[in-house]
Amino acid sequence: MKKLLIVPMAALVCLATLTSCSAAEPEPTNNAPSGDPIKIGLVPAVAGFGASIAQNTIDAWVYAVDEINANGGLLGRPVEIIRKDSDGKPETTLRSAREALNEGAEFLVGVNSTTEVLALTAQLPTMDTLLMVSNSKADALTGADCSPDAFRVNQSNAMDFAAFHDYIGELDGETWAVQGVDSVSGHDAVESFRAIIEAAGKTIIAEQFASSGATEFGANITALEQSGADSLFVVEYSADAVSFTTQAEQFDLFSKFDTVLGSNTFIEPLFESFGTGAVGVYGNLGWAVQDDNPVSADFAENWTQAFGSAPNYIHADNYLGAQTLFQAIANAETTDVDAVRSELEGMTFDSIAGEVTMRAEDHQLVRPSYIGQVIEADGKLVWDVAADATGAETSPSANPACKL
Amino acid sequence: MNFVQVLNGIALGSLFMILSSGLAMIYGLRGVGNFAHGALYMAGAYIAYSVSTYISFWAALIAAPLALAVIGVVIELVFFRPLQKRDHIQVALITFGLAMVIERTIVLIWGADPLRVAPPDAFGGTISVLGASFPTYRLVLIGAALLIALGLVIWLRWTRVGLEIRAASHDGTTAVILGVNVDRVSLIVVCVGAALAGLAGALAGPYTSVYPSMGSAILISVLIVVVIGGIGSIAGAMIAGMGLGIVQTLGTVYVPDVAALVPYVAIVAVLLWRPMGLAGKRV
Numbered sequence: 001m002k003k004l005l006i007v008p009m010a011a012l013v014c015l016a017t018l019t020s021c022s023a024a025e026p027e028p029t030n031n032a033p034s035g036d037p038i039k040i041g042l043v044p045a046v047a048g049f050g051a052s053i054a055q056n057t058i059d060a061w062v063y064a065v066d067e068i069n070a071n072g073g074l075l076g077r078p079v080e081i082i083r084k085d086s087d088g089k090p091e092t093t094l095r096s097a098r099e100a101l102n103e104g105a106e107f108l109v110g111v112n113s114t115t116e117v118l119a120l121t122a123q124l125p126t127m128d129t130l131l132m133v134s135n136s137k138a139d140a141l142t143g144a145d146c147s148p149d150a151f152r153v154n155q156s157n158a159m160d161f162a163a164f165h166d167y168i169g170e171l172d173g174e175t176w177a178v179q180g181v182d183s184v185s186g187h188d189a190v191e192s193f194r195a196i197i198e199a200a201g202k203t204i205i206a207e208q209f210a211s212s213g214a215t216e217f218g219a220n221i222t223a224l225e226q227s228g229a230d231s232l233f234v235v236e237y238s239a240d241a242v243s244f245t246t247q248a249e250q251f252d253l254f255s256k257f258d259t260v261l262g263s264n265t266f267i268e269p270l271f272e273s274f275g276t277g278a279v280g281v282y283g284n285l286g287w288a289v290q291d292d293n294p295v296s297a298d299f300a301e302n303w304t305q306a307f308g309s310a311p312n313y314i315h316a317d318n319y320l321g322a323q324t325l326f327q328a329i330a331n332a333e334t335t336d337v338d339a340v341r342s343e344l345e346g347m348t349f350d351s352i353a354g355e356v357t358m359r360a361e362d363h364q365l366v367r368p369s370y371i372g373q374v375i376e377a378d379g380k381l382v383w384d385v386a387a388d389a390t391g392a393e394t395s396p397s398a399n400p401a402c403k404l
Numbered sequence: 405m406n407f408v409q410v411l412n413g414i415a416l417g418s419l420f421m422i423l424s425s426g427l428a429m430i431y432g433l434r435g436v437g438n439f440a441h442g443a444l445y446m447a448g449a450y451i452a453y454s455v456s457t458y459i460s461f462w463a464a465l466i467a468a469p470l471a472l473a474v475i476g477v478v479i480e481l482v483f484f485r486p487l488q489k490r491d492h493i494q495v496a497l498i499t500f501g502l503a504m505v506i507e508r509t510i511v512l513i514w515g516a517d518p519l520r521v522a523p524p525d526a527f528g529g530t531i532s533v534l535g536a537s538f539p540t541y542r543l544v545l546i547g548a549a550l551l552i553a554l555g556l557v558i559w560l561r562w563t564r565v566g567l568e569i570r571a572a573s574h575d576g577t578t579a580v581i582l583g584v585n586v587d588r589v590s591l592i593v594v595c596v597g598a599a600l601a602g603l604a605g606a607l608a609g610p611y612t613s614v615y616p617s618m619g620s621a622i623l624i625s626v627l628i629v630v631v632i633g634g635i636g637s638i639a640g641a642m643i644a645g646m647g648l649g650i651v652q653t654l655g656t657v658y659v660p661d662v663a664a665l666v667p668y669v670a671i672v673a674v675l676l677w678r679p680m681g682l683a684g685k686r687v
Contacts, residue, residue: 047511047516047616051511051516051616052517052615055515055516182664208660209660210656213621214621215618215622215625216412216611218412219409219412219653219656220656222406222409222657223657238518238615239615239616239617239618243518243612243613243615246612246613250530250539250542251530251537252529252530252537270518273518273519273613275520275522
């Protein structure tokens, strides 16, 4: 008798368990995305020379994905990041990108340097994907090396310098010394600077380049001191920027010039590392909160609430990359690469940088840029915006070298 | 000749001198190219950064070498000693892997952002040297390197341990026969070599800055110094380190387009002239 009861009792217990489990699951809300996730391959360089900006990149994309999932997802589907780290070497980035694609990623984002981007764009035709570029400055990426499968949302070097163009006349200094990094971006930046300086009737009287990763800048600094120039232009990135500024402070170099101007050198993520060495320098600023733009203001406020500090330009550029991609997918109503590409080309939308357009001819997002001066406020370094330039001023036409 | 640039070269050469003497010691006794030496230098810099931030720069100058000496004990007992009968290339590759582990561990603990280490107030600013303004801290670095070099020479030349180290480096088999405890001597050498790397890192923090790739950035130059100086020769490494620092700096000034090639041209030139390096096999 007892054995006859065991089976039905067990069945009842199982049924009760299953029922209670289903009952314990929360009812899906009207907003919760469902279905197959839209996968995005995030390939940040967490090691190597540019590693200092990797976490900013990761934070921005994770934030953007969490935000869109909290608001119903994309096409009603959840967005998922497949993160595959790189060490900054092109071959590693390629391998990581392929791994992400093999795991179902449909789009690639978060790649850091120009070298990595160029290595990827050469392979994109075989990958059936699109690459959103948010960190690389080299003009060639939307110029001679433009790709039908890559779209850039951050400003190119040329766009930064277009913002400098009108302001350079307001800065003190007639004779300039230049300290640049010996890389594609570094030389691009110096050539762009040369063009605007000469247009303003000023001259470069000394220029030198140091290898990326240089330990010692003493020789360069002494040469700059002895150049006779009254102003200094600096293009050094990441750890080089900190090393150069630290050593410049030892020599009290910056005080010997009327103006010190940096191109992507004195960046917010490194302000704490610069200490007081960077106070008073000028530089380009990729993004600033637009108080009259609710999208921009909301982004700044929500980010500050989430992270305890204001977003910097790397956060903004990568978030803007996410906004751009998500908008294109939403417009296309599909994640089909060809359809999304068609939507991206010529797309105009309201973003955290104001109304922006992804230009079809060279796949460059047309957006404003800013000039600022580093000041000390409440014991911290911050940017004081000195001037701005609209998208029409920073990039009035497509790069003619781009043939898509 | 630009006197300030020569001083810049001497400052860089001083850093090479401290780092390369440790590497040369390890190579001379163990016969192993320690590819983790740059990572040890980096570890010393990061430990010194934290100790400087919470205690003082002076405490960092003691803490960093001590910490690295402990790491040296681990390297000797876990890697070098058990693997001493293996091919030297295999052991060198293991040190390469060790370097990657150390570098990644450092990034996980301290993050990837470059860090700033301020020198003590007394060493900030500039000082007049023969009418030219030169950073005080760089002069301190030069002085420290010269003191360290002098201390090493005295230790190796006039102490019993130094005699044993020289004997074991020159001919390990005979040294054992004559009663030298080569294992004990090896432990001392690896500890001191690692401690020197840590001290170099601690001194480098206020000089350059502290960042994740600082070890790999300087390692090639230090390896070149050791080869130019004569593999296993500490005195040779010191002289070569100072020489390369000066030549590299003046190269940046006078031949900037090819300055990056200077270390490689130097190594080819010296090896063609003296294949055993400047000091040959002398310790």
